[in-house]
Amino acid sequence: MTKYNFTDVPERIKTNAIKWQKVKQDSEIIPLWIADMDFHVFPAMTEALEEFAKISVFGYDAPKDSLYQAIQDWERTQHQVAVNKEDIVLIEGVVPAISVAIKAFTDKGDAVLINTPVYPPFARSVTLAERLLVTNSLVDNDGHFEIDFDQLEKDLVDNAVKLYIFCSPHNPGGRVWTREEMVKVAELCRKHGVYLVSDEIHQDLALFGNKHHSLLAVSLDYQDFALVLASATKTFNLAGTKNSFALIPNPKLRKAFMDAQLANNQHEVSTLGFLATETALRYGKDWLDELKTVLETNINLLTETLIAQTDIKVMKPEGTYLVWLDFSEYGIDHNELGRILQEDVKLILNDGVTFGKEGEYHFRLNVATPISLLEKALKRLVKAFPKR
CATH class of the missing domain: 3.90.1150.10 (Aspartate Aminotransferase, domain 1)
Structure with a gap:
């Protein structure tokens, strides 16, 4: 029932x-x-938003410690990712976070790689930031997207790629990448000095017995060059509330990201986003x-x-x-x-x-x-x- x-x-x-x-x-x-x-x-989501509306004041709000704890608890229990409060950077959406990462870790003219086909804002974010867009085609193997790792390494090297934006799970193909595939992606980035941004907004929607492997759960060694972007919005149908989070355990990367975020005036998040995210992760x-x-x-x-x-x-x-x-x-x-x-x-x-x-x-x-x-x-x- x-x-x-x-x-x-x-x-x-x-x-x-x-x-x-x-x-x-x-x-x-x-x-x-x-x-x-x-x-x-x-x-419970509707009730939480209705209770908030009864206050009848909709001014600036700060995120509560309980929101950070809800994110930590969810990531630990659902995805085996252990992060501290300070590792979490709140931002209005994953797409804005991608733009911030591009500006934080690359300069104009630098090469940024994406696997195609992929969610359209990936390419748009790269080109609007005046970076060189490098596309690496996924291989359709009998209705199953796979990565040609030899071609991927060639594309990374030949174009002197500085940043790789990875979609995990994949949109539009629905691939839930295996741990072995995640390791191969990360090891190529480490080998060639490439920053890695893993868009994991669909992390909670692995189906049919498949398991999502968060980049930060695969190995602690990748924190020096990698970060994860996630959100409750896709999982719980909250896109209009506008909140996501970047998981950045490395202090140097986190500072660069937050500096770029502030420079873009993207450091403020909707109060409804705070509330909806915490409610979703606690009660959803x-x-x-x-x-x-x-x-x-x-x-x-x-x-x-x-x-x-x-x-x-x-x-x-x-x-x-x-x-x-x-x-x-x-x-x-x-x-x-x-x-x-x-x-x-x-x-x-x-x-x-x-x-x-x-x-x-x-x-x-x-x-x-x-x-x-x-x-x-x-x-x-x-x-x-x-x-x-």
Whole structure:
């Protein structure tokens, strides 16, 4: 028996949710794109925010010691990461933290490497900071992304890369990297003097028995050149509250990061972010456990349906609630695929090209939605893209 509500579709149009904007123009559209969930938060979260609202003062606030303790406790119990309070740097989001890290550890013109396809703000953050963007393509091995470590080392050396932004678990492919893969990534960075930023915002969403291996849990030796970025926002559907944290045990790296953060005036965090993060990490574990079961059910339904009834190739994720779909078997121009999906099928998915050149003929689908909406969307996909 389920304890929480994962079946009702929240009324998000009234909230002006970005994800649901186009539904205002066409009520038939099903939005399965931007990475937030169409699920209600757990009741204790709503209660905490309502109690805060009763104070009727919304001025500047400072993070409580209990927030830092909640982060420490969560990282230790869930990811075997031991950090002290001073190792934690609060910042409004992981993407801003990536920009801060770029400015802290590189200079204009320096090379920064990312694996593609990957979450679009990675590339955008590098280019807007006037750094040299180096892309290393992931290898699609029968629906399973892998890293070509020989090519990765060549790319690091040939371009004199100063910073590597790594996505773990991976978005959009859903890979939950193994400990051995994390070690290989870190050892290459140590060997060639490369700073390593591990974006672990999806750390809590490892599925189907897979285990997330935080970079800081793999080896204490990596603290001299590496840091981890994480947040409760993706895990608990709190993106609008704006809070994340950088885990930086090395004092020298932490000072450089915080200096760049202050220079960008990114040292202030939303009071609601403080409250939502602490509430999630203290009281959200049961909700998260149930959520992961729902996500696995939705992913299995999508995978089985599309494989059996279409020629769409599904990269079944090991984690996250995002699924990478390959429409290349249909021989349709990429832009025309996008038009068909939105105008004919009336689904909004993320355009794969925005994740890198490898995303041609691909689109990313978000399964964190009530199963009634997902079933409706799958029927439309089967009808528009039948198995030939």
